[in-house]
Each structure stands twice: as structure tokens, then as C-alpha cells.
Amino acid sequence: MAKKAISRRELLGASTLVGATAASALAAPAVLAQAPVTIKMQTSWPASDIWMDFARQYIERVEKMSGGRIKFELLPAGAVVGAFQVLDAVNDGVIDAAHTVPVYWYGKHKAASLFGTGPVFGGSATTMLAWFHQGGGKDLYRELTQEIMGLNLYGFYGFPMPAQPFGWFKNPVGTVGDINGLKYRTVGLAADLMQHMGMSVAQLPGGEIVPAMERGVIDAFEFNNPSSDIRFGSQDVAKNYILSSYHQASESFEFLFNKDVFDDLPEDLQAILEYSVEAASTANTALAMDHYSSDLAKLQNDHGVTVHRTSEEILAAQLEAWDKIIPTLEADPFMKRVLDSQREWVERVVFYELMNSADLALAYEHYFPGKLKL
Numbered sequence: 207m208a209k210k211a212i213s214r215r216e217l218l219g220a221s222t223l224v225g226a227t228a229a230s231a232l233a234a235p236a237v238l239a240q241a242p243v244t245i246k247m248q249t250s251w252p253a254s255d256i257w258m259d260f261a262r263q264y265i266e267r268v269e270k271m272s273g274g275r276i277k278f279e280l281l282p283a284g285a286v287v288g289a290f291q292v293l294d295a296v297n298d299g300v301i302d303a304a305h306t307v308p309v310y311w312y313g314k315h316k317a318a319s320l321f322g323t324g325p326v327f328g329g330s331a332t333t334m335l336a337w338f339h340q341g342g343g344k345d346l347y348r349e350l351t352q353e354i355m356g357l358n359l360y361g362f363y364g365f366p367m368p369a370q371p372f373g374w375f376k377n378p379v380g381t382v383g384d385i386n387g388l389k390y391r392t393v394g395l396a397a398d399l400m401q402h403m404g405m406s407v408a409q410l411p412g413g414e415i416v417p418a419m420e421r422g423v424i425d426a427f428e429f430n431n432p433s434s435d436i437r438f439g440s441q442d443v444a445k446n447y448i449l450s451s452y453h454q455a456s457e458s459f460e461f462l463f464n465k466d467v468f469d470d471l472p473e474d475l476q477a478i479l480e481y482s483v484e485a486a487s488t489a490n491t492a493l494a495m496d497h498y499s500s501d502l503a504k505l506q507n508d509h510g511v512t513v514h515r516t517s518e519e520i521l522a523a524q525l526e527a528w529d530k531i532i533p534t535l536e537a538d539p540f541m542k543r544v545l546d547s548q549r550e551w552v553e554r555v556v557f558y559e560l561m562n563s564a565d566l567a568l569a570y571e572h573y574f575p576g577k578l579k580l
Contacts, residue, residue: 242277243471245463247303250289250310252413253282256433256497260365260459261305263493264486271478278303289411296462297357304462308361309394309454310411316535317350319394320544321363322457324535325528327552331366333559334456334548335487338363341551346544354540360468362461362480364487368498372451372516373428374419374435374444380517391415391427395531396453402527403520412438419443428453431494432502441509448514452524459490 247265251257258280265278281301283289292304293311308318321343322334329337337343344363351357373392379385386404397407408424416438418424426444428451429435435447461483468476505511536542571578 240275242275243475244277244279245302245467246279246281246286247305248281248283248286248292248295248301249304250283250292250306250411251434252438254437255282255412256431256437256493257305257459258282259493260486260490263489264305264364264461264482267482267485267489268478271482272475276475276478283411283413289413293357293359293462296359296464299358299464299466302464302467304460306460306462307457308460309396309457312394315350315355316395317354317538317541317544319396320535320541320548321347321460323394323396323454324456324548325395325532325545326452326455326525327549328556328560329456329548329552330559331368331456331458333552333555335363335366335458336555337548337551338458341555342547343544346540346547350540358465360463360465362463362483363458364461364483365459365490365494366487367430367457367459368494369450369455370430370453370457371428371432371435372448372453372520373426374440375426375446375448376444378446378512378514379426379448379520381519382523385426385520388425389423391418391424391429392453394454395535396428398531399453399524399527402530403523416440416443430454431498432505433494433497436501436505436509441505441511445511446514447505447511448516450516450521452521452528458487 247261249258249261251261261280265280268276269278286301287295289306290310290313292301292306293314295301296304307323308321309323312319312323321338322331334343338347347361347363351359351361373390375388377384382403388405389408390400390405391408391410392400393409397409400407408418410418410424410427412429412434415424415427415429419427420443427440429438429440432447435441440447463479468479471479502513506513532545536545567578
């Protein structure tokens with residue numbers, strides 16, 4: 207066969223064609239890898255609740271930081287499962303993620319309530335969120351969910367909630383006798399607490415509270431904050447709103463993710479999902495301070511609601527009730543370790559917090575005299 211000389215130009219052209227073809231073949235999977243991952247997240251909140259706005263703040267941060275590589279389908283309570291069933295749904299892969307609170311799965315293990323709604327040793331929600339991240343709480347939570355309960359999920363914590371109001375009452379209450387026998391809505395270990403104080407407790411999700419009050423199923427209730435409460439229509443069924451309480455003074459949001467879904471993501475996207483909780487925590491706090499305060503003023507000025515603070519007698523009775531509950535919890539070795547860890551953290555950290563804190567009430571009274579005399 208006659209040999210044909212190949213010119214340098216032809217050789218380079220062939221090499222370029224081969225290189226381009228190879229590059230195209232390699233590029234195709236990379237292009238496909240950029241298709242957004244869609245995460246189906248259901249909350250435990252009604253569509254109208256302000257906490258849906260808090261969930262949106264988280265989603266906005268994840269989607270922006272991921273460059274659109276993660277997208278969310280955000281759903282309210284009941285869209286797929288009930289408000290109290292999101293943990294099971296995430297564990298089973300029915301949904302990919304949930305925005306909730308651990309007290310909502312207290313029925314599966316009482317220790318859930320220790321991660322936000324347990325005994326108050328003196329720490330605020332900020333104190334206890336710090337315990338979760340720096341005081342050993344995160345490891346104890348992982349032990350509970352993954353080792354003790356064998357759940358196929360991860361949980362992250364953010365947004366230290368202001369102490370929850372004692373709640374809504376048809377008549378003012380100032381003594382333990384005033385609340386004895388009342389049918390009251392709360393959740394988690396707070397239910398045990400109120401039962402020790404002579405109340406009959408119903409554990410209901412947020413969307414069912416006001417209808418239950420209208421039907422006489424309950425006489426009084428708490429949920430969480432003035433913004434959620436005004437959106438529920440709480441002011442239409444009661445006119446006495448009592449702030450400050452030891453029943454749920456240190457709660458934070460829980461962001462749940464199915465472990466298989468999370469583990470399948472690249473490490474940078476995993477990091478974005480986890481650390482966006484911390485970013486949203488700051489944004490949630492700012493939004494809460496704005497709306498909670500303005501909605502409290504609306505309840506007073508536009509809806510004729512009388513705002514009170516929980517009496518010292520009832521607060522003291524709550525602490526005494528916690529004293530009776532704690533030994534029953536400590537019968538469980540794991541729960542005792544959690545409580546010991548929390549007490550050790552609070553004893554050290556809150557000493558600093560209280561010794562270092564200025565008397566803000568004194569300063570407030572100086573510039574806005576008379577307003578605190580409710």
C-alpha cells in the first residue's frame with residue numbers, strides 16, 4: 207500500500223478533534239451534575255404561621271450559598287404527614303427534611319424534651335443552644351437519635367426562642383388555686399409539669415388549638431409567641447395573655463434531614479445545609495424580635511388583650527414541680543447524663559451571664575418610665 211505523508215497541520219487538526227471529542231464526553235456528566243437537588247421539607251407549622259417565614263429564611267440562604275445547586279419544596283403541616291409525624295416521615299424517607307421542634311416527638315422518647323423543653327436550671331434558650339454546640343449536647347443528641355433510637359437522620363439546631371408565655375386564659379390567674387383543674391394545652395415535659403400543678407393537659411399541634419378552645423375541649427393554652435398566637439386567632443377566644451414561664455424557656459428549632467439523602471450530597475452541599483442553620487438562626491432572631499414585639503402591641507392596642515407576667519407564686523410552684531419530675535427522669539441513665547451535662551454547663555455559664563449582665567430593666571425604666579408596670 208502506498209504511504210501518504212501526513213502534514214503537521216493535518217496531525218494537529220486530528221489531535222484537536224480527538225481532544226474536543228474527549229472533552230465533550232467528559233463535560234457531559236459534569237453538566238448533568240449541576241442539575242439542582244430538590245429537597246422536600248415539611249414543617250410542623252400551619253401555612254400562615256410566622257415560623258413558615260423562619261423556614262423560608264433558611265431555604266433562601268441554602269439556595270443562594272449553593273448557587274442554586276439545592277432547591278427546596280417547602281410544605282406546611284399536614285401536606286404529607288401531621289405536625290407530630292415529621293420525624294417518622296424523615297426517618298422513613300417519605301420526606302427529605304423537616305423544620306420542627308424535638309418536643310413534638312417526645313412520645314417516642316422522653317429525652318427528646320430535654321433538648322429544648324426540659325427543666326429550667328437558670329439558662330435561657332441562648333444558653334442551652336450554646337450547650338448543644340459547645341457543652342456536649344450535640345453528641346448526646348446524636349447518641350439518642352442514632353444509637354438509642356436507631357433513626358436514619360441527622361438533626362441540627364438553630365434559633366434560640368424567647369421563653370414561651372404561660373399562655374392564654376379567659377380570666378386572670380395569679381395563684382396555683384386559680385389554675386387547678388383547668389384543661390390546658392401544652393406539649394412534652396411541660397405536660398408533666400402542668401399535671402403536677404393540678405391541670406388536665408391536652409397535647410395538640412398549633413393548628414388545632416383555637417378550635418379546641420372554641421369547642422370547650424380546653425380552657426387555656428400556650429403555643430409559643432405573640433406572632434403565632436395572633437395569627438391563630440388566640441385573641442378571639444381569650445383576653446388574658448400571661449408572659450414568662452418556666453415550662454418551656456429554652457427551646458430551639460430542629461432541622462431534620464434523612465441520612466441517606468444528606469450523605470449522598472457532596473461535602474460542600476452538606477456543609478451548606480448544616481451551617482445555614484446557624485446563619486438562619488441570626489436572621490430568625492431579628493425577624494422574631496421585630497414581629498413578636500409589634501404583634502404584642504397589636505394584641506394590646508387593637509384587640510383589647512390584657513398582658514400580664516406570670517406571678518411569683520406560680521413560677522415558684524413550677525420550679526417545685528420540676529423538682530418532683532427530675533428524679534423520675536433520672537431513673538433513665540441516658541436522661542440522667544443529659545441532665546447532669548446541662549446542670550454542669552448552666553452552673554458555670556449562667557454564673558458568668560448573670561454576674562456580667564447589666565440590669566436592663568433599670569435602664570428601660572429610666573428611658574421609658576412606667577411602661578413595665580403592666
